[in-house]
Amino acid sequence: MSAVLVVGSLAYDSVKTPSGKAEKSLGGSANYFSLAASLFSRVRVVGVVGEDYSEQDRQILLKREVDLTGLQTVAGKTFHWEGTYENNLNEAVTLKTELNVFAQFNPTLPEDYRDSAYVFLANIDPTLQLQVLSQVKKPVFVGMDSMNFWIGSKQSELREVLKKVDIVFMNDAEAKMLTQTSNTITAIKKTAELGPKYVVIKKGEYGATLYSQKYGFYQIPALPVENVVDPTGAGDSFAGGFFGTLASRLNADQIPEWNDLKAATLAGTVMSSQTIQDFSMKALIKVDQNLFEGQLVQLKQMIH
Amino acid sequence: MSAVLVVGSLAYDSVKTPSGKAEKSLGGSANYFSLAASLFSRVRVVGVVGEDYSEQDRQILLKREVDLTGLQTVAGKTFHWEGTYENNLNEAVTLKTELNVFAQFNPTLPEDYRDSAYVFLANIDPTLQLQVLSQVKKPVFVGMDSMNFWIGSKQSELREVLKKVDIVFMNDAEAKMLTQTSNTITAIKKTAELGPKYVVIKKGEYGATLYSQKYGFYQIPALPVENVVDPTGAGDSFAGGFFGTLASRLNADQIPEWNDLKAATLAGTVMSSQTIQDFSMKALIKVDQNLFEGQLVQLKQMIH
Numbered sequence: 320m321s322a323v324l325v326v327g328s329l330a331y332d333s334v335k336t337p338s339g340k341a342e343k344s345l346g347g348s349a350n351y352f353s354l355a356a357s358l359f360s361r362v363r364v365v366g367v368v369g370e371d372y373s374e375q376d377r378q379i380l381l382k383r384e385v386d387l388t389g390l391q392t393v394a395g396k397t398f399h400w401e402g403t404y405e406n407n408l409n410e411a412v413t414l415k416t417e418l419n420v421f422a423q424f425n426p427t428l429p430e431d432y433r434d435s436a437y438v439f440l441a442n443i444d445p446t447l448q449l450q451v452l453s454q455v456k457k458p459v460f461v462g463m464d465s466m467n468f469w470i471g472s473k474q475s476e477l478r479e480v481l482k483k484v485d486i487v488f489m490n491d492a493e494a495k496m497l498t499q500t501s502n503t504i505t506a507i508k509k510t511a512e513l514g515p516k517y518v519v520i521k522k523g524e525y526g527a528t529l530y531s532q533k534y535g536f537y538q539i540p541a542l543p544v545e546n547v548v549d550p551t552g553a554g555d556s557f558a559g560g561f562f563g564t565l566a567s568r569l570n571a572d573q574i575p576e577w578n579d580l581k582a583a584t585l586a587g588t589v590m591s592s593q594t595i596q597d598f599s600m601k602a603l604i605k606v607d608q609n610l611f612e613g614q615l616v617q618l619k620q621m622i623h
Numbered sequence: 624m625s626a627v628l629v630v631g632s633l634a635y636d637s638v639k640t641p642s643g644k645a646e647k648s649l650g651g652s653a654n655y656f657s658l659a660a661s662l663f664s665r666v667r668v669v670g671v672v673g674e675d676y677s678e679q680d681r682q683i684l685l686k687r688e689v690d691l692t693g694l695q696t697v698a699g700k701t702f703h704w705e706g707t708y709e710n711n712l713n714e715a716v717t718l719k720t721e722l723n724v725f726a727q728f729n730p731t732l733p734e735d736y737r738d739s740a741y742v743f744l745a746n747i748d749p750t751l752q753l754q755v756l757s758q759v760k761k762p763v764f765v766g767m768d769s770m771n772f773w774i775g776s777k778q779s780e781l782r783e784v785l786k787k788v789d790i791v792f793m794n795d796a797e798a799k800m801l802t803q804t805s806n807t808i809t810a811i812k813k814t815a816e817l818g819p820k821y822v823v824i825k826k827g828e829y830g831a832t833l834y835s836q837k838y839g840f841y842q843i844p845a846l847p848v849e850n851v852v853d854p855t856g857a858g859d860s861f862a863g864g865f866f867g868t869l870a871s872r873l874n875a876d877q878i879p880e881w882n883d884l885k886a887a888t889l890a891g892t893v894m895s896s897q898t899i900q901d902f903s904m905k906a907l908i909k910v911d912q913n914l915f916e917g918q919l920v921q922l923k924q925m926i927h
Contacts, residue, residue: 537926
């Protein structure tokens with residue numbers, strides 16, 4: 320059992336979906352990731368919030384023993400994202416992004432974070448991802464997420480990060496955009512050539528693909544969900560379940576093997592399938608060990 | 624080992640894809656289905672062609688010992704379909720459909736076809752599907768395919784067919800259109816309520832879902848294909864591999880069980896992944912037992 324360090328956003332989101340809407344409710348990649356990962360392992364958060372960030376929202380992670388000593392609180396307002404999902408629930412349309420306190424974010428790791436073995440760089444400016452990673456002394460296994468915005472605006476920095484990570488999480492459109500190809504399989508292989516030993520492609524209702532240059536493809540379907548309320552945070556919950564599972568299975572000096580990564584992919588799939596069943600973090604927060612195990616059994620039955 | 628009866632089209636297609644084009648080349652649902660199924664079992668074809676249908680094209684099925692006594696040759700031209708695939712290789716755009724000899728098609732089964740146990744009603748007018756099925760004395764397991772055109776124009780006849788079949792093959796857009804819902808899982812369940820005990824949803828590069836009211840979901844990914852040349856016939860090749868496998872595993876009086884259906888889904892997945900790698904039936908024709916077994920092993924490795 321080791322700990323996972325995550326850097327990402329803690330946010331108040333306003334989201335509209337075909338099921339309804341949620342105004343200024345808790346969100347952000349580091350929040351979803353940490354809540355999901357904390358079911359399996361210890362988590363250390365690096366991030367920034369404004370003075371409006373409520374104690375109640377902070378308690379959600381604290382109750383799960385997530386370490387928030389790396390969470391800065393500064394003058395100003397918390398990061399705010401406003402988005403909508405139309406008929407295609409796999410794709411968010413961003414209506415507004417207010418960086419607020421994130422605009423001046425200068426991540427500094429508390430001393431006792433620096434020995435972290437497992438590191439996840441959630442979807443933020445690749446320059447910040449690099450800044451955080453450079454402060455970790457001897458990372459054993461590093462993952463990253465990104466999005467079309469950074470692929471378009473900061474691709475050279477993004478490629479720097481890719482060279483330093485072991486695994487990257489993307490959706491198929493992002494991988495195709497990054498590698499300038501129209502075939503998903505080719506895009507996955509080309510992405511792996513940019514540095515990461517492993518690539519995870521998240522495909523929403525179609526599940527996820529884990530790829531390794533050495534071991535090839537491992538494919539996992541999504542759990543069947545009839546009531547998709549709000550897809551926000553699905554990818555971060557996936558990564559949280561994934562990294563939490565790795566950290567729970569391994570000691571700080573152990574490098575994950577193919578079997579660990581396959582188990583992590585299953586866990587990530589379960590966590591993301593829960594998140595989407597309600598707005599904000601309301602469904603994810605209800606996932607306990609029992610619910611998780613039950614869903615994992617159901618997932619395994621669907622593929623064996 | 625039993626035989627499979629199929630009714631469907633034998634056609635000359637003109638297809639354009641990002642990889643190039645093929646003019647008036649061999650196609651049609653019954654052709655793809657029969658060629659795929661004949662790798663595993665005996666096949667009996669019900670269909671119609673014009674005087675322009677070449678002996679060479681007929682030989683493709685005859686060499687595989689497919690029974691063509693139910694194939695009528697009448698005055699006029701063979702069915703012609705013209706289509707194109709743009710960036711989305713999962714979706715064909717029909718440019719032209721010339722029914723030709725199919726317009727007057729009046730399917731009559733040869734006497735020795737009437738005891739067929741396994742029957743596949745490929746994507747044709749549901750009235751014709753019913754006409755063929757009514758001539759089979761004691762069908763044991765019946766499958767059907769359809770498409771948006773018939774869902775839109777002949778839905779009541781289509782629902783009649785659905786009541787009489789054991790399994791239906793559709794893509795997710797068709798299932799959603801038929802059941803008037805936007806969620807794939809709900810669409811699958813509602814489709815099963817219309818009659819068929821089993822539903823197969825073909826999702827192109829995302830694989831296939833097999834559903835049973837009794838056993839739930841079984842999910843299979845697609846094999847990774849980097850060079851998708853022409854998706855035409857993928858669904859019919861899938862159904863051919865599926866039904867051929869069922870017929871090869873079972874005697875004429877045996878009803879397939881869940882394990883048979885899962886094995887059939889794997890075989891269908893392999894066959895469709897081969898078809899799409901060249902225009903017309905050029906790739907499918909090269910699939911022998913060796914190639915099939917090798918791909919099946921690769922598919923199983925991706926999910927276990």
